Amino acid sequence: MKINKEMLVGLQPDNYEHPFDKKALDALEDTTGVKVVGDFINKHLVERMYKIQYTGSHLKVTKESYPKIYQYLEFACKILDVRDVPELYIEWGYSINACTVGSEHPIIILQSGLIDLCDDDEIMFIIGHELGHIKSNHMLYHMMAQVFNYVISMIPFGNVISSSLQYALYYWSRMSEFTADRAGLLCCQNKDASVRAFMKMSGMPIKQYDEMHYETFIQQARNFKQLDYDGMNKIIKFISIADDSHPWTVMRAAELLNWIDNGCYDRILRM
Amino acid sequence: MRKLRGFDLADYQHEGDKGTLLDLKKVAVLEKAVDWVVSNAIEKVAEVQQTGNSLFISEAATPELCSLVKEVVDVIDVAQVPQIYSSWRYDIYTQTDGDKNPRISISSGAIDLLDKNEMRFLLGHELGHFKSGHLKYLLLCRYWTILSKYLTGTNLLRIPLMIWSRNADYTADRLGLLACQDINVALRTMIKMAGAPMSSYNELNVPAFIKQAEEFELHKIDFGDKIAEKICNMDNAIPWMVKRAAELLTWYNSGKYEELLMRYGM
Numbered sequence: 001m002k003i004n005k006e007m008l009v010g011l012q013p014d015n016y017e018h019p020f021d022k023k024a025l026d027a028l029e030d031t032t033g034v035k036v037v038g039d040f041i042n043k044h045l046v047e048r049m050y051k052i053q054y055t056g057s058h059l060k061v062t063k064e065s066y067p068k069i070y071q072y073l074e075f076a077c078k079i080l081d082v083r084d085v086p087e088l089y090i091e092w093g094y095s096i097n098a099c100t101v102g103s104e105h106p107i108i109i110l111q112s113g114l115i116d117l118c119d120d121d122e123i124m125f126i127i128g129h130e131l132g133h134i135k136s137n138h139m140l141y142h143m144m145a146q147v148f149n150y151v152i153s154m155i156p157f158g159n160v161i162s163s164s165l166q167y168a169l170y171y172w173s174r175m176s177e178f179t180a181d182r183a184g185l186l187c188c189q190n191k192d193a194s195v196r197a198f199m200k201m202s203g204m205p206i207k208q209y210d211e212m213h214y215e216t217f218i219q220q221a222r223n224f225k226q227l228d229y230d231g232m233n234k235i236i237k238f239i240s241i242a243d244d245s246h247p248w249t250v251m252r253a254a255e256l257l258n259w260i261d262n263g264c265y266d267r268i269l270r271m
Numbered sequence: 272m273r274k275l276r277g278f279d280l281a282d283y284q285h286e287g288d289k290g291t292l293l294d295l296k297k298v299a300v301l302e303k304a305v306d307w308v309v310s311n312a313i314e315k316v317a318e319v320q321q322t323g324n325s326l327f328i329s330e331a332a333t334p335e336l337c338s339l340v341k342e343v344v345d346v347i348d349v350a351q352v353p354q355i356y357s358s359w360r361y362d363i364y365t366q367t368d369g370d371k372n373p374r375i376s377i378s379s380g381a382i383d384l385l386d387k388n389e390m391r392f393l394l395g396h397e398l399g400h401f402k403s404g405h406l407k408y409l410l411l412c413r414y415w416t417i418l419s420k421y422l423t424g425t426n427l428l429r430i431p432l433m434i435w436s437r438n439a440d441y442t443a444d445r446l447g448l449l450a451c452q453d454i455n456v457a458l459r460t461m462i463k464m465a466g467a468p469m470s471s472y473n474e475l476n477v478p479a480f481i482k483q484a485e486e487f488e489l490h491k492i493d494f495g496d497k498i499a500e501k502i503c504n505m506d507n508a509i510p511w512m513v514k515r516a517a518e519l520l521t522w523y524n525s526g527k528y529e530e531l532l533m534r535y536g537m
Contacts (some may be wrong), residue, residue, distance in 0.1 A: 055487060057465060058513070059465045059483070059513075060513075062482045064482075065476045088466075090466040091466040092465070092467075111466075114468075116470045151283065
């Protein structure tokens with residue numbers, strides 16, 4: 001792990017927010033029904049129900065149970081200036097994935113595959129990504145996306161507002177990942193580690209972990225023609241929402257590399 | 272390891288398990304209907320799926336696992352040796368299908384990730400469901416959509432049934448413990464099921480897990496029926512391992528486990 005990391009005291013969400021995120025968030029907040037759904041979630045203790053299930057099922061990371069992983073968490077919070085250290089849990093999973101649950105007192109959940117398959121700075125990248133969601137106050141809307149179908153079926157006339165809200169919500173959700181990736185990079189402060197994390201996530205077989213070809217992947221990311229997200233075909237946009245939990249990995253890498261190339265990342269480090 | 276003889280459900284059943292099961296049995300007409308649906312529709316579907324898709328574990332091919340099963344059957348005094356199948360799944364997962372002739376399905380992940388003693392706990396749990404008469408109702412839960420095609424208006428039953436199925440796990444865990452007769456083995460298996468990364472298998476921290484289980488408290492909240500149903504839906508995917516550990520530890524710490532071993536162990 002790269003030891004000499006800058007502590008980014010005073011870091012604010014707008015320092016690293018991705019423009020697509022901001023645009024989609026504005027659109028989301030203007031969409032009919034978003035406040036109704038938000039109030040429903042808060043009133044009916046949705047967060048509570050989710051957290052009970054997760055905390056009742058998975059392993060809590062503490063100084064005693066997993067000291068090394070707990071250290072990553074503490075270090076990451078210091079770097080990104082996150083005052084309240086969230087709780088961290090590990091669930092069984094053979095892929096590299098993590099998520100955050102809850103908006104009032106969020107908890108982060110890492111898959112065990114992440115711990116087994118990634119090195120220190122790659123883990124810092126992913127923990128930083130999740131902390132980015134928390135720091136940027138994404139969590140209420142993320143929860144909304146997670147429980148959308150249940151909630152809509154329980155609000156009277158729910159399906160009238162649902163399709164445009166659903167589109168706006170899921171679309172913003174994908175864009176928010178770009179912002180969180182930037183937080184991830186600010187956390188690990190190791191560009192190679194973030195590229196490696198993307199490569200592993202996008203399909204690198206374990207056998208090849210020792211000889212990864214960064215250049216090929218970076219080239220692939222730069223070539224990815226659909227960089228202009230606005231100019232994309234509506235059909236492609238729709239399909240990208242139906243994708244699993246994150247937008248296309250290669251696209252995420254492209255956006256992050258862009259940000260580095262623009263000099264914005266360096267500027268923040270020197271703040 | 273002691274072999275247990277002569278003990279029955281009342282000696283180890285979890286309190287939450289008793290309730291709904293008795294209520295369901297009391298409704299005689301329902302009981303007949305459930306029997307019919309289970310044996311004619313659900314069992315057939317389950318049987319075809321399982322025998323068609325999974326790998327049959329035979330004496331000839333996998334003698335070690337088969338003799339382990341026989342040992343567990345002997346230790347906790349189960350009436351018959353079930354058929355064992357394995358299916359490809361990278362996590363630790365087991366499921367028993369079949370009411371009168373149980374077939375246990377063990378994930379390949381369970382076989383790869385657990386050691387022999389931990390496997391005893393897992394087998395004890397599944398055999399525990401069979402021994403305790405849970406299987407019919409578990410099949411109902413699992414294949415609910417089939418039942419509701421035959422019996423309309425029974426949807427209200429689904430919620431207590433699913434809540435009961437969680438309690439049935441607490442009973443089965445007790446038999447898992449009786450099968451391996453080592454609380455640390457039981458807890459280690461639970462830790463692995465709850466999500467321990469493989470790289471940590473040599474240094475699993477059991478006391479920290481016990482602490483997490485003791486601190487976990489399920490607060491009672493008043494829910495509308497609809498929300499409760501939704502939770503039960505979400506419930507199927509979530510393993511509740513920490514809660515299960517808390518329940519098992521309560522039973523273990525109460526002395527009842529030792530008592531059972533003393534009374535019925537040979």
